[in-house]
Amino acid sequence: MIIQPASHLKGTLSIPGDKSISHRSIMFGSIAKGTTKIHNFLMGDDCLSTIECFRKLGIDIEMHNDHILVHGKGLHGLEPAAEILDCGNSGTTTRLISGILAGQPFTSTLTGDASIQKRPMKRIIEPLRQMHAAIEGKDDNFCPLTISPSTLEGICYTSPVASAQVKSCVLLAGLYANTPTTVCEPALSRDHTERMLSAFGAIIERKDKCVTIYPNPELEAMEVVVPGDISSAAFFMVAGLIVPNSKLILQNVGINPTRRGILDALLAMGGRITCFNERELCGEPVCDMIIESSDLHGITIEGDIIPTMIDEIPAFAVAALFAHGTTIIKDAKELRVKESNRIDTMCHELGKMGAVIRPLEDGMIIEGNATLHGAILESYDDHRIAMSLAVAALKATTPSQILNSECIRISYPHFFEHLKAVSTEA
Numbered sequence: 333m334i335i336q337p338a339s340h341l342k343g344t345l346s347i348p349g350d351k352s353i354s355h356r357s358i359m360f361g362s363i364a365k366g367t368t369k370i371h372n373f374l375m376g377d378d379c380l381s382t383i384e385c386f387r388k389l390g391i392d393i394e395m396h397n398d399h400i401l402v403h404g405k406g407l408h409g410l411e412p413a414a415e416i417l418d419c420g421n422s423g424t425t426t427r428l429i430s431g432i433l434a435g436q437p438f439t440s441t442l443t444g445d446a447s448i449q450k451r452p453m454k455r456i457i458e459p460l461r462q463m464h465a466a467i468e469g470k471d472d473n474f475c476p477l478t479i480s481p482s483t484l485e486g487i488c489y490t491s492p493v494a495s496a497q498v499k500s501c502v503l504l505a506g507l508y509a510n511t512p513t514t515v516c517e518p519a520l521s522r523d524h525t526e527r528m529l530s531a532f533g534a535i536i537e538r539k540d541k542c543v544t545i546y547p548n549p550e551l552e553a554m555e556v557v558v559p560g561d562i563s564s565a566a567f568f569m570v571a572g573l574i575v576p577n578s579k580l581i582l583q584n585v586g587i588n589p590t591r592r593g594i595l596d597a598l599l600a601m602g603g604r605i606t607c608f609n610e611r612e613l614c615g616e617p618v619c620d621m622i623i624e625s626s627d628l629h630g631i632t633i634e635g636d637i638i639p640t641m642i643d644e645i646p647a648f649a650v651a652a653l654f655a656h657g658t659t660i661i662k663d664a665k666e667l668r669v670k671e672s673n674r675i676d677t678m679c680h681e682l683g684k685m686g687a688v689i690r691p692l693e694d695g696m697i698i699e700g701n702a703t704l705h706g707a708i709l710e711s712y713d714d715h716r717i718a719m720s721l722a723v724a725a726l727k728a729t730t731p732s733q734i735l736n737s738e739c740i741r742i743s744y745p746h747f748f749e750h751l752k753a754v755s756t757e758a
């Protein structure tokens with residue numbers, strides 16, 4: 333993909349469905365009784381991997397033009413898959429489905445692509461084993477994972493990482509345990525599982541950074557309307573702020589407090605972002621946004637805000653390049669275990685364009701007021717890296733090429749069409 337420098341961005345975009353919420357709607361719909369109808373589902377490759385896994389586990393899932401129907405079979409209705417479950421590139425699929433599979437009376441094996449096979453699974457193997465799950469992984473940490481039948485016990489688990497995937501995995505296993513299960517985390521990670529599972533009928537109690545789930549609920553099918561994904565909106569939030577003379581309207585952006593860190597961080601940098609039409613969609617807060625070119629200044633982000641913007645940090649780093657002063661990102665070591673090592677990949681690729689950006693063990697130091705030139709850039713098959721580099725390329729003095737950019741299909745299949753629709757070449 334060739335990206336031309338842009339003179340300005342103008343227009344209105346309807347933000348595609350949230351990836352995290354789309355995954356959960358299929359998973360919870362599959363283990364609920366009755367037919368769950370899903371609107372605004374994200375047709376990204378990761379969510380399609382979740383659909384394929386549940387089809388292999390015996391669930392009938394119908395794809396229609398404007399909705400999906402999941403014919404759920406209840407908590408104990410899944411059937412053994414005839415083959416290995418392929419989670420593709422999706423960490424969310426791999427880790428959440430493991431919690432459900434730990435509670436089944438049959439053995440399952442799951443794996444995914446080259447990137448998934450490098451991502452750490454010890455973080456779910458350990459708590460699942462504490463629940464007496466029978467789970468084996470390559471080198472005790474990697475896919476393929478094999479999960480065999482066992483009788484699960486509820487636990488009180490203090491997670492060393494703020495990870496919604498770990499939290500959700502343990503809570504889902506907790507549905508099948510003998511006694512209640514509690515998960516506490518060091519900082520609050522996204523809470524879509526808690527919100528949506530409660531709406532499906534699970535009994536969930538929350539207190540500060542801990543969540544307790546009670547076993548064996550009657551989950552009932554429901555209608556889900558998936559809000560737009562702030563992680564996808566983030567690319568256009570940053571692009572609209574850094575390209576001069578721009579004004580974008582982003583419609584239907586999810587602003588759940590556990591996901592809105594990018595909005596708060598960009599506002600703290602002086603970004604002109606106005607949220608209006610605030611409403612609630614399926615238990616999730618949503619708004620429309622106006623984004624206008626802004627004079628940004630560097631900030632430090634660290635601590636509790638980090639998990640609320642973890643996937644948006646590559647895009648945030650691009651905004652920091654065009655702020656006055658230095659931006660520091662700390663406490664974001666988790667970036668090293670995503671689809672790529674996002675600290676190293678961003679520093680390396682932005683460096684090729686002339687950026688002054690230094691990796692830290694747990695973040696980056698980014699010098700602002702950058703002048704970037706075009707370059708041939710590698711996505712490392714990481715969708716967030718491909719799209720963040722495309723945004724940086726809008727501000728370069730010459731065109732850039734992004735290699736292996738098809739990976740955007742994972743979370744935002746129409747990204748390049750949307751970018752073309754709102755940008756005017758310099």
Ligand SMILES: O=C(O)C1=C[C@@H](OP(=O)(O)O)[C@@H](O)[C@H](O)C1
Binds near residue numbers: 496522642643
């Ligand atoms: O639960 C989820 O849907 C997700 C949780 C986050 O991962 P971690 O739980 O590993 O932080 C995030 O990076 C991922 O894109 C989606």
Ligand SMILES: C=C(OP(=O)(O)O)C(=O)O
Binds near residue numbers: 422
């Ligand atoms: C990290 C991501 O997803 P996952 O963990 O589901 O692969 C992401 O979408 O940025």
